[in-house]
Every structure is written in C-alpha cells, then in structure tokens.
Amino acid sequence: MLSVNKIRIEYKETPVGLDNPVPRISWQLGAQQRGVLQEAFHIQVSAEDPLFQSTVWDTGRMVSDRSIHVPYDGEALSSCTRYYVRIRAWDRQGNVSAWSETAYWETAFMHHSEWTASWITPSESAMDPQTEAAFLLRNTFTTDKPIRRARIYATALGVYELQLNGTRVSQDRLTPGWTSYAARLQYQTYDVTSMLLAGGNVIGIALANGWYKGHLAWEKKSNIYGDRRAALLQLHVTYEDGETRVFGTDSTWKASTGAVLYSEIYHGETYDARLEKDNDYRYDYDDKDWVSTEVLEQPKDQLVAQENQPTRVVHEIRPVELITTPKGETVIDFGQNMVGWIAFNVTGNPGTTITLTHAEVLDAEGNFYTGNLRAAKQTNTYMCKGGAQEQFEPRFTFQGFRYVKVEGYPGTVDLAKFTGKVVYTDMEPTGTFECSDPLINQLQSNIVWGQRGNFLDVPTDCPQRDERLGWTGDAQVFVRTAAFNMDVASFFTKWLRDLKADQHDDGGVPYVVPNVISGHSSAAWGDAAVICPWVIYESYGDVRVLEEQYDSMKAWIGYIRGQGEQEFLWNTGFHFGDWLGLDAKENSYIGATPTDLIATAFYAYSTNLVRKTAAILGQKEDEAHFGELYDNIVQKFTNEFLTPSHRLAAPTQTAHVLALMFDLVKGPARERTAQTLNRMIEDNKFHLTTGFVGTPYLCPALSANGYHTTAMKLALQTSYPSWLYSVTKGATTIWEHWDGIKEDGSFWSDDMNSYNHYAYGSIGEWLYGVVAGIKTDEEQPGYKRIHIRPQPGEGLTYSKATLESMHGQICSEWRIGQDGKSMTVNVTVPPNTTALIVLPGALQDRVQEGGEKLNACEGITQVGQMGGEVHLEAGSGAYRFEYPLSESMESMETVKS
Template sequence: MKVWCVKETSVEYRQKLLGTDIRKPRFSWKTLSDRRGVLQSAYQIQVAEEDDSFTNKLWDTRKIDSEEAILIPYEGPELMSRTRYYYRVKVWDDQGNESLWSDPDFFETAFLCGEEWRSSWITPHPAMINPAEESAFLLRKSFVLKKDIAAARVYCTSAGLYELYMNEKRVGKDLLTPGWSSYQHRLQYQTYDVTQELRDGINAVGLIVADGWYKGELGWEGHKGHYGSTRAARLELYVKYQDGSEDLIVTDPTWRSSTGPIQYAEIYHGERYDARLEKEGWSGSNYNDAAWYEVIVTDQVPANLVAQENEPVRITESRPAVSYVVTPEGDYVLDMGQNMVGRMRLAVEAEEGTRIRLSHAEVLDKEGNFYTDNLRGAKQQVEYITKGNGPESYASHFTFQGFRYVKIEGYPGLEKHVPLESFTCEVMHSDMPSTGHFHCSHPLLNQLQSNILWGQRGNFVDVPTDCPQRDERLGWTGDAQVFINTALFNYQGAPFFTKWLRDLKADQGEDGSVPSVIPSIGNIPISSAWGDAATIIPWAIYQQYGDKRILEEQYESMKAWVEYIRDQGDEPYLWNTGFHFGDWLGLDAHENSYDGATPKDLIATAYYAHSTRIVRDTAAVLNYREDYDKYTELHRGIVNIFQEEYVTPRGKLTADTQTAHALAIAFELVEGKTKARIAQRLNQLIQEKDDHLTTGFVGTPHLCFALSAEGYTDTAYRLLMQTSYPSWLYPVIKGATTIWEHWDGIKEDGSFWSRDMNSFNHYAYGAIGDYLYRVVAGLDRDPHIPGYKKLVIQPAIQENSGITNAEASYESEYGLIRSAWRIEDEYIIIEVSIPSNTTALIRVPSSLPQAELQEWVESYQKEEGMMSVNWAAQGIEIQTGSGDYQWKVPL
C-alpha cells in the first residue's frame, strides 16, 4: 500500500492546547499520500480523559463516512474543568485504505465556569503602597508541599500586566500578559504547567504587576486609568499529588507586597529599571519578607474571566545591531537594519549607579540626526541603572517599542568603542504560526512583501494596532478590515481575530454601533468602513478556514451593525448622515483635509451594501431562511438606490474618483454596460495620473482587484510596479522596511510629510499583498467553498510587466498549497501542489488557438490526478485532484 497517513492534528487551530474554556473544542487534521487525486472517505476521532493509551475512551465517533477534516466539534460527554484530554484521529481514503492512528495530542481545560474561581483579587494595602505609585509592585507568598507531586497548574491574571515567578525562576515565555481586552467585559487569564518548578518542602510564588493597558496611558490625549485606578492580581495554584489528593494556594490577604527595581513602566513611554533596588531571591522560598507590606482584597475589577483565547505575545526572533553612526548632533545611534517592534536587550559591566538610556526611533532626518517628532507624546525610552557588581543584562518587562534606530546615552566608553554585540533587539508580537510565502523575479516586490510581513508582525501585539510607536497603538477597525485577507494569508490568524472580535462584540453599543477602535477607549466617532469590520472580518475568517462557529458567534453583532446603519440615514437604503472618516489619507483630499475627495455618503452606502450582502450570505450559511430573505431584499434596495443616487442614466459615476470607481466594481454595485463604462473610466483616471494612484485607506485595497476583474490587469501591474510617488514601491525605493502610513512619509528631498501623523510602520496599504498572492502568483480559493477545500490556481501572467516568475505557498488547514510560474523561452512553466483531500481548478493562460493546443492536451490529460482538461477563452482549464504537478504551456 502506498503512503496514507494523518500528517498533523490540531484542536482549535493548535496541536496542543493548555488551558481552554471551550466546552466543545474542534478537531482538524491534515493527511498525506504519495498518490495523486486522493480524497478522504471517512474518519474516526477518539478522545480519552487523562489517558494517552486510550484504554478508557471518553468519546469515539466510530467510522464516519465524510470528507470533512477541519473543525469537527467534540460531541462526547460534558468536559470537566482542569482536566487533560488526549485525542487521536484515523482516516480512510477513497480507495478504502485505512491509516494508522495519529500520534496522541492533548487539550487541557481550565475553568469551564467562572464561579469555580476560589481566589481573591489582591493589591498592596493603599496606606503602605500608594495605588498611584509608578513603580511596578511585587507580590509573593511562600507555602509548603509535603508529598510527591504529580502535576501542578497555575491560573493567573491581573488588572495591569504581570510576570509570574516560581522559586526564583520566571514561569513561561509569554509577555504582556494577560493581554489587552475589553477589560470591563472580558479579562483573559493564563494557564501554566509548573510541575517542574515545584519541589517537596518550602516553595514560593511571586508576581510583578505594572500598569499596562489597564491603568496606563492610552490615546493621544494623555489620559490614564481608562479601565481602573488600582492594579491587582489573581492567582490559583493547584497541586495534585501522586496519592490523588490536592492542595490549593490562592491569592488572599496572607500574601505580602513591596516595590522593586522597575520604577516606571508605560506602554508608550518605556521603562526605568534601577538594578540597585533588586530584591535578590524575592520569589524564592528562603527570602525573608518580614519587611514587606500587607495586601488587601479588592473588588474593583468587574470583568468576566475567560481563558486565553489568542496566541500570547512572545519573543520570536533576536536581531543584533548592524552598525552605528555618530550623528551631526553628536549622538551615538545604533542601526538595527530593520524597522521592527520589540525590546532592546543590553549587556554591560559598569560602576554602580551608571545610568544608561536607550531612546528609540524609526528614521533619521535628512541631515542624519535622530528623529522623534513623529512619536508625538510617546517617549519610547528605557533607562537602566547598574548595580555594579559584574556583567549585567537587561531588557524591559512591560513595554515595547517600534523602531529601527536606537540612541545610546550613558553607556561607558562610547567615545572609544561602541560594542555592537552588547545590543540586541528581541522582536515581539503575537506568536501566530507563519502560513504564507510570496516571492517573484522582481526584487522591489520581494522587499514590498517583506515590508508587509514586518508591518503585520509589529502591529499584531495582542490586538491589531494601527502603529506601534507613537502615542496611539490602538485597534483601529478600519485598518484591520482592509488588511484582513493579507493578514490571514501570512499568518494563522483565527485565534487572534476570534479574540478581538469577541472584544468588538462586547464593546458594541446597544444600538448596534461599532467603536472605531477595539478595545474601545471612548471619544472616537463611529464611521462607515471602520464599523464594517463587524461583518467583513468574521466573513473573511469563515472564507479562509471554513470556520462556521465564528459566524454563529458574531451573527447578532453583524446584524446589529447593519440595523444600526439602517437607522442612520434619511431613508433606509442610504447612509447619508453623520460623521465618517471617508477615504482616509486619500491623495485627492481637499486642502487641510485627511478624508479624500470621494463623497463620504457614497462610501458609507457602498459599505452598507457590502455588509448587508455579507449578513445575507451568513444567514444562508447558518440556514436562517427568514433573515436571508430579509437581507436579500435590503441589499437589493441599497444597490438600486446607490445606482439612482450615484450613477447617471448613461452609466457614469457622479463622483469622478478612483476610489468611487473601485468600490462600485469591487462591491458589485453596478453591472453590465454600466460596470464596463465605470471600469473603463477607472482605467482612464489612472492613466490621467501617469499610472499613479490617488486612493486612501478605503479605495487602495480594491484598486488592482477591480482593474483585473474588468480586463485591465496591464494597468494594475503598472500601478503595482510604479516606483515614483505615489506608489507602493516609492517607500521601498526610499529605504522603507515596513509599510508607511503616508505614500510620501519621506519626500523626495528627504523632508517629512508631517510631524503629527507620520508612522513608518502602518500596515493598511500592505493590503496589496492579497493581490500579490491571489493574482500575481495566482493562489486562490473557490469563493463558494470555504477553507481551500477547492482551490483556484489562476496566475495573471503579463509578458511585458517585468515579472518573469512568481510563487506563493500557503499552509492551509488541509496542507501546503503552492502556485508557481515562470516564463522560459516561449513557454510558461506552471508548478502546483494540491494537498490531499482537496481538488483544484487551474487556469493556464495561452494565446495559441485550440487546434494547436490539442497535442499539448493529449500529452497531459491521462496523467494520474487529472480530472478534466477544457479550453477557455484565454487558455486552458484543468481540473485536478491532490498532488504535485508541472505543466509546460506554449505562450
């Protein structure tokens, strides 16, 4: 028998899941075969409680005839809290071949009911440590264990940010825990396996707690305490012994508190660490805490506790300093070679009390000096004061910076030597698995893809922020929705966005309004294209992963947003009232305006139609027939009114902007001859600008797609390949290593666009990545079958575009998909990889007439895995099953 096996299993998108409160977790698997054209015909799942031998099975599906292999929900007996469950999978292929069982993996529940928590929220006694104290505070407790330990788990969270220590050892690698959520509604807690950290006898547990997002400064107005005025922590340690008994240690009034070396910690501003104030061994069992202070129980944290939902922030890479310069102003500045997000780790040996300051910036000005004006109020500084008894190492605990350049002050001996090896950036972001890859023959496009990736990494720090450096760093909904397809290709983003969408639903107004930043910090107006994240992102997740549960969870939120819009306009089919950001940063904006020339009511109504169609389609998926009929009618009415209001009787848009034309095509608001005329005019508008764009945040993601959909791919490629301002490649030419907020963040003469709003790491315009993957490389999915169950491989090959080869690969829930093409002599070489249990439609361009392609067809159509070969208007259509294929097609 040939190879047929389960290659990889996962539960809720992860192979091993420690600490979940999902009552019906879902299982997925990837299969592997060395035979082409393989489909799964059946599967079997087994789940056992605390037993990886599966002797006593809790749930056994038996053999189920089905091709389904992703997100199969657990349907066994009710799960119990704080319990480990092992699972494994077996599959049959379409020839009846039976695989072996997969290797066992596990998931482990945390608290399935909030009432199970037995600990208290604690904080230092306010008479002894002022709640307004800037220093991070320390909490500790010692305890005795008297038996042989079988297993131990800590469940921990904080109002603020925390780090957990056990017997003088930092527990886990997660940073910025418990993350940022809609704290007044939802607060995550983390689960840690601390079995190896404990010992028989005296033990100790410790916490460091800082302000973080909970109590620290948020937004550009300097406001603090958005969620509360008091830091607090909550912890439960369960110790199971070999004899089956259990001990519980909880946060309560018996804990002790103090302050320590972290004198100051703010997300925007940085951290100050005085190593002279370290309390050596403070989290150890032998430490004397008699001089420490009492704690009190507090009830000032109202949020509902939920188990960790997304991937935590971690260090994913370490990058040493590349070089340094002495600026014209005399500053010593490190160049890290890449604009990125994280923290600097410094190594030093110096006299006690040496004060070292690191300041962070994205760019140097045109004179070569350290430039921080675009940070606005954010300081982005860390300060370390040495204790002076040998080599020391430090990296900040409760902050992060967005930067490429680091100014050093106070480091000993700088005038003689800058030790590059003493300075390393630890790159930080939500630790999502990488799934997508793109590469082509054009080096500037490859750099653009690198910029897109680094922009996503830097801005996916527990929430999808707009920028990672200035006094903002907020989860802007508009930025997230325009980038969602690119984001989900590059990284496995389902847990990340599931958590964020739950915050969106929690922060949504009773009237259905969606705040423009999530988690909400208030005082930011509601807007079309921003609030539409409520519909666009759940639908994108469903399309990418076949995740029906995200639609079920968010459906009421999605409907509420559309109903909110319906209530806003002068009549139910238009949204022509209220505030809107418009085509934010559109280059056709009026003077002293940020919002573009496209009428805001046109944009609002176009997105109204788009969101309504998504709700209609969601209702169809969920089999809500009445809602499907209701939103079909509403969508029809919006489209009709859009055409009456914004399209002339002769088929011309009343708004003569690139964005208006792109939206009308992309959202299918026009059809037939009218759509053809609007597409022709869009093409003309770009040509009138010498193949440059004028679009902002709203129009840019749809521009190239609209052109290609209507037969103007040559124009789309000229736009894509443009290197002069404004274009995607202009920043690349200017040395960008991330996506800029403004097309001309740095002008031709080296000056800056502005001081107030000029981020050099702002991912929105990186939405062009979706076009690179789906059109240039041609890796796409059937829009009617979610999750890449059926693939569409359709590269748009333009002979004179300057691109002679392109390749994209994507690690789907079924396995690796690859689409690659190259031009050699008078042939196109197409290579594809189709994972087991999927099929593909491959469209191969060719200008040869049907008769001349007959011989080519006959040479390939009998290959294993080939299902059919047909001629199409512009080439050949091939239906295949799984496997690796290569075809050589005459141009």
C-alpha cells in the same frame, strides 16, 4: 501511505488551558499519491488516558470528508483535565491510515465558580496604589509528596510577569493581553510541574500598569479601566496519590516595590538594578520589610481562558551599524523597523545610567528623529548595580523603532552587546510570496514586518506613537492579506469578541477596539463587524465565527438603516471617508470621494455579506430580508450616483474601485466604470490617488475587469505616489503616508506620520490572490476547494506563493521561459482538497504535465479550453505544467470577469 498529521484543537497544537465546552478538532492528511480525498474518519478522545482504554468520545467510522473544525461531541468536559485525542482516516480508494500520533488538549476552568482565590493588591495604607513603580507580590507554600501535575491559572488588572522559585514561568509577555476588560479578561494557564521543589516553594508576581490603567491614546487618559492594579492566581497541585491542593492569592501575600521604578506602554521603562530584591525567590528569604496585601473586590465572571496565541519574543535581530550623527549622537541602526525592545549587556559603576531612546527614521541630515512619536517617549533607562557584567531588557513596555540612541553607556558602545527582541502575537507563519522583481520582494517583506509590528495582541494602527489602538478600518482592509501571511484565526476571533462586547446598544461600532476613545460608526470602519468575520470564515472554513458574530453583524446593518431619513442611502453622520486619499482638499485628511457614496457602497457590501451569512447559518427569513434590503440599496446607489449614460458621478479612483469591487454596477455601466478607472490610472501616468478605502481594492478591481496590465504597471511603479516609492526610500515596513519621507528627505507632518502602519500593505492580497493566483472557493471555504489562476503580467517573469492552509500546503508558481514564449506552472494541492487550475496563455493540446498529455495525467479529472486559458479540475498532488504561450497572449491580459 495515508496518514493523519498536525492535529489541532481550536487552531492550536496541544493547547493547555481551554475553557470551550465544545472545542473543534482539525487535522491534515498525508499521502503520496494524487487525488486523495477522505472518505471517513474515526476520532477517539479519552480523559487522562493516553492508552485510550476508556474514551469519552468515540465516533466509530464516520463517513465524512470533513477534516477541519469537527466539534467535540462526547461527554461533558471537566475542568483542569487533559484530554487525549487520536484519529485515523480512510480515503476513497479504501486505504486506511494508522492511528495518528496522540495529541491532547487540556481544559482550564469550565465554570467561574471554580475561582476560589481572591484579587489582591498592596494594602492602600502601606503603599500608594498610584505609585509608578511595579508591584512585587510574593508568597510561599510547601509540597510534601511526589507530584503528578501542577498548573497555575493567573491573570491581572495590569500586565504581569510570573516567577516560580526565581524562574520565569513562561516566555509569554505582556500578559494577560488587552481585551475589553469590563466584559472580558483573559487568564493564562501554565504547566509548572517540573518547576516545583520538594518542600518550600516561592511564587512571585511583578505587576505594572499596562493597558489596564496606564496612559492610552493622545487624550492623555489613564485609569481607563480601573485605578488599582491587582493579581489573581490559583495553583493546583495534583499529587501521585490523587490528592489535589489549591494555593491561591489571598491577604497572606506580601508586597513591595523593586527595581522597576516606572513602566508605561508608550513611554518606556526605568529600571534601577540597585533596588533588585536579592534572593527573594528563596523560601527562607526574610520579607519583614515587605508590606501586607488586601483583597480587592472585583468580579470574576468576565474571566475567559486565553483565546489567541500569546505575545512572545519571536525573533532576535543583531545591529548592523553604529552611527555618530551630525549632532554627535550615538545611534545604533538595527537595519529593520521592528517592534519590541533592546536587550543589552553592560559593566559599569553603581548608578551608572544608560538611556535608550527609540525612533523609526533619521532626518534628512542624518540626525536622530522622534517628532512623529508625538507624546510617546519610547525611552528605557537602566541604572547599574555595579560590579560584574549586567544584562537588561524591559518587561512591561514595547517600542517601535529601527534606530536607538544610546546615552550614558560606559566606554565604547559595542554592537555585540545589543540585541533587538522582536515581540508580537506568536502566530504561525503560513504564507510566502516572491517574484522576479526585487522591489516587490522587499514590499512583501515590508508587509510581513508591518503585520508583525502591529499584531501585538490587537491589530494596532501603529506601534510607536501615543496611539497603538485597534482601529477597525485598518483591520478590515488588511484582514485578508493578514490571513495569507500568518494564521490569524484565533487572533481575530479574540478581537471580534471584543468588538461585539464594545458595540453600542444601537449597533454602532467604535472606531477602535478595545474602545478607549470617543467616536463610533464610520463607514468602512464599523464594517469590520461584518467583513472581518466573513474573511475568517472564507480563509479558515470557520462557521463558528459567523455564528458568534451574527448578532453583531446584523446589529451593524440595523444601525446603518436607522440613520437619517433614507433607509437605503447612508448620507448622515461623520465618516473618515477615503482617509488620507491624495485627492483630498488642502488641509484635509479625507479624500475627494463623497462620503455618502463610500458609506452607501459599504452599506451594500456588508448587507450582502450578512445575507450570505444568513444563508450559511440556515436563517431563511433573514436571508430573504437582507437580500431584499441589498437589492434596494443597490438600486438607490444606482439612482443616486450613476447617470443615465452609465457615468459614475464621482470622478475619483476610489469611487470607481468601490463600485466595481462591491458589484454595484452591471452590464454597460460596469464596462464604462472599468474603462474610466483604467483611463484615470493611465492619465495619471500609472499613479494612484487612493487612501485607506480605495487602495486595498485598486489592483484587484483592475485585474478582475480586464485591466491586469494596468494593475501590474501600477504595482511596479517606483515614483511617488506608489507602493514601491517607500521601498526606494529604504523602507522596511509599510508607511502610513505615501510620502512619509518626501523626495527632498523632509517629512510629512509630525501629527500623523507612522513608518509602520499596515493598511496599504493590503496589496498583499492581490499579490497572493491574483499574481500568484491562490484563492479559496466561497462555496467550499477554508481552501477545501482551491482556485489556482496565476496571472502573469508585464514586468514579471516569475512568481511563487505558498500557503499553509488548514488542509495543508498550497503552492502556485509560474515562470516565463527565457525566450518569452513558453511558460511553466507548478501547483501543489493538499490531500482532501480539489482545485480549479487555470493555465494562462495555454492551448489544451500543447500543455504537458510531467511530460504527459493532460488527458493521460493522474489526478486531473476534467480539461477544457476557455478562450486563451486551459481550465483543469485536479485532485491533490504536485503538478508541473509546461507549454508554449499561445500567440494570442500578446499582452498577458486577463479575461474579463
């Protein structure tokens, strides 16, 4: 049976609140048989008509194998309207599916002019606008007829929480999120139909500083975007008789403060339950003590509907141990370095004060340690109302922690009354990786937890100290690993729009996005403008992200070309270089690899990606222009950094890695560069010396150039410096420094020592893409054509990776037999895709699939022997290949590519 499943609009299932005039529709095919490809599709879209008696777009039978990112091409979309969609498909055998289950999306405001409400804030004459306490805003309204639909559209200057009749409107947290507020401010759409009461209703908004005017970065700045908190809300109520009424924020709203006395992203929250506004959710509540509000003149043309997935509590964690430290501190261990906050229950006398301080590690003596937090306090304080059991969790802050020091808790601390709430952007998990080595499995867990902790609305560098910024370099080195673990397409689409908004007029790219610090345009950091959209394109088949970012990508190359006197060599300006490379000079964070080599290498790499982008977008003149520029940069790189005898001038691991990965050395020079890199690793007893720039590409460069065994030994290394060193030290996330905790238990410098910093987690790309062997074809991105090429190696006997691609689940699993002489490879290829499957150490006539010879297998269209590998062309389906390993596969070494 052929079926159409998992319909998504702009990556989301049944999204409410889109303002995209041309949303894209994607779906997956379901099929039992092998080799299924879509021949045609039929899409119907109706406006407010789930029965499709009338349509605003009907494609008819459209011959196409496209099943992702099909752009809507019907009548112009109206605001605040639900659009239903259903799809059927034909395969190449003539089978037709039934209509899919009906999906839908709902528009928000398609024009800024539809905002009729006003920005409001407490009247300055009645309340100090700089008070640390959270604002409470309140208003009432009545409904007097049966209601068909009700939607709230809301945003804030600050972060807000919205209640209707005393109940949270949604589980979204820290809304409206963090964007480049001057250019782009998100608003959220909430379906509140079931929450309205017949007669009187009450809307309440709590409003705190958040990123908008709170303290950001280490420079102790606040009010970066503005010095007044404000809210904007519009409620649209559609009655059964067709009438629509709009209730919005205006100067009739009332304001007060309440129990939240203080709330800052870095420092935590102070909550006095004695100051709660009892019954303020009631329509008949007496708000005579509340003060007036005033309209704040603020633009609305920067408002955009929510783009990425919202921030939510995604997991809950129970404590694993109650510790009394040598200093006598009471500390709860949650067993996992996480990001979010603690919820707890308590019964205490009025005014009893409980303080929770959060930290990532204990020191060598086992005492609570906060030195690496720098100025961030990470402290939540709760004062009891008294009487019955009370529950508290903060609302406008978050912490990075594993350990929580508890002070002032009445009686004995009961672990059952404490829960860790894990908070991050609610991205769909898409990938899994596991293997026969438990330390590598823990490393993969650490990578995923690092992504959870640092993908909180923006890709942050660390979630605990006074930083938590969207460092561009960190984002670009990790983006491909991130796209394996989770669906990050809309997450990066949003962030890249902020990058474009904050990009300088000359094309320079800030170090962080959204930009709240000084400094811009370091090589490998600014290159996020090119690398991130390219990886999203490859991973999701998303051409639109290239279209949107194309001018930004070109501007970045233009910026580089305009630096200094040599247009094909970048040897001017400040660069972070191979940040935190272990070969750095004493008292330096910058590794030994010359910064002009790194800068020129990235200049070449990004230029080539822009050339490819120009070709995809049909920009022929640009394609030729950037192609010529790329050739000139490569030639200049050769002249500047390569000797006549093909020796790379810089004797560092990172220099050799970049030259190989960015294809800057050819022929004999490539062979010598790879040999030298391999020798460097061997001479260093299979330890790395790379920093942020070299580390992501280290194992991929070795594996791709004939030294997979070395890459495996490097990845499986447990002594310092290595990926697994931190695992042996009990890490549950990725560290910023290879020796964040030293062998003697002492710490790296407090100045910059995060224990949740995802950059070195970029090894995940190699685990998925090389060890398990799942990659997409650049010519057919989004895993429309899949490459499955597992690469076993010394130290592992088993590996399995799965990836929920846009087309469906991909699986690559291999296992070496107990005798070490046979191999099983299991592969799953989703419908409407094809795959190149490479079986390592195999001889064509000795491979069986499901007990049959390869030439008799359904779904396999081509078979060929290439060296010690069998290459297969396969259609969709699940395959099980079994074969004895060829005698020539003594070292499991990959074929040089």
